[in-house]
Amino acid sequence: MKSLTSLAVAIVAAGVLLPSTLVSAAEPTRVSLKLVASGLVEPLSYNALPDGQALVADQIGTIRLIDRSGKLAETPVADFTSKLSALNKNAFDERGLLCLALHPDFKKNRRIFASYTAPRRASAPADYDCTLRVSEFTLPAAEPLHIDPASERIVLEVDKPYFNHNGGRIAFGPDGDLYVSVGDGGGPAGCDIGNGHVPEGNGQNTTVLLAKILRIDVSGSDAARGTAYRIPKDNPFADGKAGRPEIYAYGIRNPWAMSFDRGGSHELFVGDVGQARWEEVNLIHKGGNYGWPLREGFDGMNREHQELPPTSKAERGLKGEPLIDPIVAYKNANGWKGDPEAYGICITGGYVYRGKAMPDLVGHYVFGDWTGTQGTPQGRLFVARRPASGTGRWTIEPLRVTGSGKAYGCVAAFGQDADGEIYVLTNGSTTLTPGRGKVWKLAPAEPVAATP
Numbered sequence: 001m002k003s004l005t006s007l008a009v010a011i012v013a014a015g016v017l018l019p020s021t022l023v024s025a026a027e028p029t030r031v032s033l034k035l036v037a038s039g040l041v042e043p044l045s046y047n048a049l050p051d052g053q054a055l056v057a058d059q060i061g062t063i064r065l066i067d068r069s070g071k072l073a074e075t076p077v078a079d080f081t082s083k084l085s086a087l088n089k090n091a092f093d094e095r096g097l098l099c100l101a102l103h104p105d106f107k108k109n110r111r112i113f114a115s116y117t118a119p120r121r122a123s124a125p126a127d128y129d130c131t132l133r134v135s136e137f138t139l140p141a142a143e144p145l146h147i148d149p150a151s152e153r154i155v156l157e158v159d160k161p162y163f164n165h166n167g168g169r170i171a172f173g174p175d176g177d178l179y180v181s182v183g184d185g186g187g188p189a190g191c192d193i194g195n196g197h198v199p200e201g202n203g204q205n206t207t208v209l210l211a212k213i214l215r216i217d218v219s220g221s222d223a224a225r226g227t228a229y230r231i232p233k234d235n236p237f238a239d240g241k242a243g244r245p246e247i248y249a250y251g252i253r254n255p256w257a258m259s260f261d262r263g264g265s266h267e268l269f270v271g272d273v274g275q276a277r278w279e280e281v282n283l284i285h286k287g288g289n290y291g292w293p294l295r296e297g298f299d300g301m302n303r304e305h306q307e308l309p310p311t312s313k314a315e316r317g318l319k320g321e322p323l324i325d326p327i328v329a330y331k332n333a334n335g336w337k338g339d340p341e342a343y344g345i346c347i348t349g350g351y352v353y354r355g356k357a358m359p360d361l362v363g364h365y366v367f368g369d370w371t372g373t374q375g376t377p378q379g380r381l382f383v384a385r386r387p388a389s390g391t392g393r394w395t396i397e398p399l400r401v402t403g404s405g406k407a408y409g410c411v412a413a414f415g416q417d418a419d420g421e422i423y424v425l426t427n428g429s430t431t432l433t434p435g436r437g438k439v440w441k442l443a444p445a446e447p448v449a450a451t452p
């Protein structure tokens, strides 16, 4: 049982009582990272195949195979480079090949889904940046494994005004439907403000697909709607009257990343990248409004001065619906300079651990932060522990990495295999620079050498 004494310590700032990050006072849990693959640029998706091999998607547009012996094959399984919007070379970018998802019946149908940023489509405003696209491919079983890029079937497209805040994570739910995370559209001002943003923010505007979690049924197309997918009948706005029928939940800023718990009640977890003050994890419920850009973390939001304490704290959305709190929020070092509890600047959502190697983590949510400090590759790893009551706020603890995997760099994404073990996908720099991307497997701490 974790000590409760450190919980709910209120911080007085600008005369407003702010809820604190919930940090366990316990000694950090020690883990290690075992190197699985290196020589990538920025791996963003790790997908275990049923035959014991795995696919790794690199942001620059390639999908590569890790074979049964653990070797990363040189020849890509697929090369989508020519499908992508232009990327910033040797510089920071949020565009590219973002995520892969195997169909729940992959063993039988070999269907595989990919999300990536494509060039701006002709129907989008001329000053928009790119298109977030979800496509389907087939991975023939014949070895060497190869996806023919020409076999693409475009499933869904969302116009993006700016290069950042794509979201772009995809995952199949226990219901067999495909969930898609979409960011608020981005822009230099942040705060859900700018070209392609409405005054109330895309987060609160249910007539657009930006700043949402979407749910679609990819078992067939819908001729009446002219879509390559169907709308699940119980989607919150399925009739299209009060919002786009694809929407499952809303009020989300930049959902990076999204995962279903393999065990328990298969809850949906989303790490929502914050603006300047709070990074958060949300448990997503159907129809839920998660507050952005009216709220950040457990707090209100100051959209004119993002790093300053909030000027107001909205309790309800525009339809009068309650705004749902995250289960975890931690301080962003940009808004809380020098604060020892400002753990990072950009959350990287992970997975609920369901493996065997670390019994202490089972049922708890392992995640990270891109980097503790802007511009330096110093990511962080954490575990958020489920409250004993089952509901409410979770506690957050740093995971201390011991041994040779210590200098893992930026935490770009996570993966999980069929055994529930977790993979950490890293970039040794903050830019798309060749050769610095690695895949690691989360493992128990290496034994500490006895000191004389």
Ligand SMILES: [Ca+2]
Pocket (backbone or CB within 6 Å): 251, 272, 280, 290, 291, 292, 295, 296, 297, 324, 325, 326
């Ligand atoms: Ca929120």
